[in-house]
Amino acid sequence: MIHLIWNNIARRKNQSILTIAITALTVFTFVLIFGVFVTTRQGLNKSSERLGADAIIVPTGADIDGYSLLFTSNPESVYMDIGIMDEVKKLDGVAEVSPQFFSQTVDGGCCDFGTSMRLVGFDPESDFILKALMNKREYDKLGENDIVLGGNFTDYVGKESRVLNKLFHVAGELYPTGTGMDDTVFMRIDRARTITEESENLDVIPEGSDSSRLISAIMVKLDEGVEPAVFANDFLFTDIDAECIATSDTVASLQEQLSNTSAVMFAVWIALLAVAVLSLVGRFSALAKDRKKETGLMRAIGVQKKTVFGLILGEACTMALIGGAIGSIAACLVLNPVMSHIQETFKLPPSVWSPEMTVLAGVLGVVLAVVICFAAALRPAAESASLEPQAAITQGEVN
Amino acid sequence: MICELKKIEKKYNKGEEVIPLRDINLEAQSGDFIVIEGPSGTGKSTLLYVIGSLLKSDAGDLIINGRNTAELSEAELTDMRAREIGFVFQDSNMIQALTLKENLEFAERTGKGRKGYESKAEEYLRKLGLDDRADYLPYQLSGGQKRRAMVARALINSPKLILADEPTNDLDEKWAQKVIDLLKDECRKGAAVIMVTHNDKWLDDATKKYSLSDGILKSI
Ligand SMILES: Nc1ncnc2c1ncn2[C@@H]1O[C@H](COP(=O)(O)OP(=O)(O)OP(=O)(O)O)[C@@H](O)[C@H]1O
Ligand SMILES: [Mg+2]
Numbered sequence: 001m002i003h004l005i006w007n008n009i010a011r012r013k014n015q016s017i018l019t020i021a022i023t024a025l026t027v028f029t030f031v032l033i034f035g036v037f038v039t040t041r042q043g044l045n046k047s048s049e050r051l052g053a054d055a056i057i058v059p060t061g062a063d064i065d066g067y068s069l070l071f072t073s074n075p076e077s078v079y080m081d082i083g084i085m086d087e088v089k090k091l092d093g094v095a096e097v098s099p100q101f102f103s104q105t106v107d108g109g110c111c112d113f114g115t116s117m118r119l120v121g122f123d124p125e126s127d128f129i130l131k132a133l134m135n136k137r138e139y140d141k142l143g144e145n146d147i148v149l150g151g152n153f154t155d156y157v158g159k160e161s162r163v164l165n166k167l168f169h170v171a172g173e174l175y176p177t178g179t180g181m182d183d184t185v186f187m188r189i190d191r192a193r194t195i196t197e198e199s200e201n202l203d204v205i206p207e208g209s210d211s212s213r214l215i216s217a218i219m220v221k222l223d224e225g226v227e228p229a230v231f232a233n234d235f236l237f238t239d240i241d242a243e244c245i246a247t248s249d250t251v252a253s254l255q256e257q258l259s260n261t262s263a264v265m266f267a268v269w270i271a272l273l274a275v276a277v278l279s280l281v282g283r284f285s286a287l288a289k290d291r292k293k294e295t296g297l298m299r300a301i302g303v304q305k306k307t308v309f310g311l312i313l314g315e316a317c318t319m320a321l322i323g324g325a326i327g328s329i330a331a332c333l334v335l336n337p338v339m340s341h342i343q344e345t346f347k348l349p350p351s352v353w354s355p356e357m358t359v360l361a362g363v364l365g366v367v368l369a370v371v372i373c374f375a376a377a378l379r380p381a382a383e384s385a386s387l388e389p390q391a392a393i394t395q396g397e398v399n
Numbered sequence: 400m401i402c403e404l405k406k407i408e409k410k411y412n413k414g415e416e417v418i419p420l421r422d423i424n425l426e427a428q429s430g431d432f433i434v435i436e437g438p439s440g441t442g443k444s445t446l447l448y449v450i451g452s453l454l455k456s457d458a459g460d461l462i463i464n465g466r467n468t469a470e471l472s473e474a475e476l477t478d479m480r481a482r483e484i485g486f487v488f489q490d491s492n493m494i495q496a497l498t499l500k501e502n503l504e505f506a507e508r509t510g511k512g513r514k515g516y517e518s519k520a521e522e523y524l525r526k527l528g529l530d531d532r533a534d535y536l537p538y539q540l541s542g543g544q545k546r547r548a549m550v551a552r553a554l555i556n557s558p559k560l561i562l563a564d565e566p567t568n569d570l571d572e573k574w575a576q577k578v579i580d581l582l583k584d585e586c587r588k589g590a591a592v593i594m595v596t597h598n599d600k601w602l603d604d605a606t607k608k609y610s611l612s613d614g615i616l617k618s619i
Binding site: 003004007008010011012293294296297298299300301302303304305388389390391393396 | 448451453454455473474477478479480481482484486488490492493494495496497501505506509510536552
């Protein structure tokens with residue numbers, strides 16, 4: 001039987017090639033769209049995961065929206081008193097808090113990084129954000145003169161670098177996150193305060209304030225099961241003089257934009273799938289019709305109904321396997337370049353698309369091909385098998 | 400008794416009713432070489448299809464090797480065809496994706512199962528002068544070669560009942576005679592052959608002769 005199935009495919013090349021080509025193309029588009037869909041979605045999830053903070057508390061009137069805080073690295077410098085952190089810590093649902101101090105490097109040749117960038121002071125002891133993102137590190141305890149760079153800097157670790165006219169040692173590098181952190185320079189919070197205050201070119205610290213108590217933001221990690229959006233809303237009713245931004249809201253709105261795009265892609269693909277299924281039904285009907293006389297012959301010489309049925313389905317599924325494999329492999333080959341392009345444009349973390357995902361997409365593609373071919377061939381096969389042998393033989397003459 | 404037909408009737412309903420078989424009674428015993436002749440369009444092929452259980456009759460009984468076919472399931476009928484009946488079709492009919500030899504082997508495997516026998520494909524190819532065409536695909540064969548191939552396929556499992564629909568069509572005299580001789584050999588070995596033809600030349604070889612007209616079989 002396998003022998004016959006194989007010969008039917010191999011010795012009727014033109015017909016088989018057409019069927020295989022339709023299947024291959026369908027699977028190709030499926031795997032590509034699947035890949036793009038999954039990557040972008042996962043990438044965003046990962047971005048929000050990697051942010052580490054469920055909510056960020058910023059000074060009242062800071063005029064910072066979630067998007068610029070998360071996804072741009074425009075320098076922001078507004079401050080509040082560190083006392084607020086103790087109040088936040090006492091709120092229901094708060095698991096961890098860590099302060100950050102925002103400043104900036106300055107344009108004008110004073111530092112190695114050229115343009116004015118975000119400079120963030122953080123507290124290595126309470127920090128839970130950078131810790132989770134550490135790509136390379138050269139320290140156990142971040143020293144006074146150590147800095148950590150965002151994911152867009154590479155190969156700086158171990159080198160010296162100037163920030164606000166002071167010499168620093170690059171002690172660590174973060175993974176890219178697709179957020180503003182990628183272009184940020186991090187150092188100890190106390191050190192960030194002093195060099196900002198001492199800098200002649202920067203005048204961001206309010207007159208008369210005690211700079212050692214200033215912070216720009218409090219990163220908040222919530223207890224398991226506490227919704228950031230609910231927390232942010234409840235925060236409005238506390239008497240803490242600060243604003244709360246739920247980071248997941250920001251990511252969610254971006255996700256929504258993206259899922260609109262993917263919905264369109266998906267719809268196009270469904271239409272394509274329908275066309276493919278219809279043409280495959282046509283292919284297999286024609287195949288069954290062409291073989292009517294032969295089917296009648298097989299029944300006449302004693303081949304059972306179910307075997308005839310199996311032969312046609314087997315042929316359909318074998319072609320599906322071949323077409324599916326070709327489509328899958330082709331798609332997987334172009335997937336990587338396409339993916340890196342997408343990752344670049346959307347600033348997604350690069351590790352999202354893995355070889356395992358490629359294999360998964362490929363296998364899914366082949367399964368899909370078999371399923372649609374099976375479905376498309378089912379009726380023609382059943383019809384062909386249930387014909388009375390004489391009818392099959394004589395009707396087979398007609399075509 | 401290999402095959403017995405009692406009051407068989409068959410109608411086609413295609414707009415107007417055609418009744419090629421009205422009241423057919425026939426007995427075929429081991430060793431019988433039955434030749435049925437009749438003009439074109441009288442129902443000879445229809446009769447063979449009915450005997451071969453490829454087409455259901457509308458009335459009457461068909462008994463093959465002691466079993467009434469009306470009482471057999473579809474699968475049992477199919478199985479019976481595989482083991483006990485050899486069919487030579489009027490129109491050439493082969494599996495297009497298989498070579499001549501593979502076609503014979505396919506029929507053999509269908510009749511005898513997967514294992515436990517030595518293939519007779521080559522022997523029959525030789526008997527019918529097709530050994531040099533063994534690896535040809537059906538479309539690469541001439542009309543007469545296909546006819547001989549169908550005879551080989553019908554005989555390869557040594558069936559009890561052989562139904563031959565114009566098996567000498569497309570053949571020259573030498574090969575026509577060879578085919579008749581092979582059929583007679585099978586009778587001698589105990590099979591029953593029912594052959595239909597409009598060529599009355601073969602009536603002389605028959606042990607029983609009939610003519611089919613107006614849906615009735617008359618002994619001649
Ligand atoms: N499927 C069918 N539907 C309707 N009528 C049919 C069908 N098959 C055959 N017939 C009619 O039944 C009659 C007998 O056909 P059959 O093929 O049995 O003739 P035949 O004796 O074998 O003729 P020939 O010698 O030309 O082969 C014909 O008149 C034919 O038109
Ligand atoms: Mg006929």
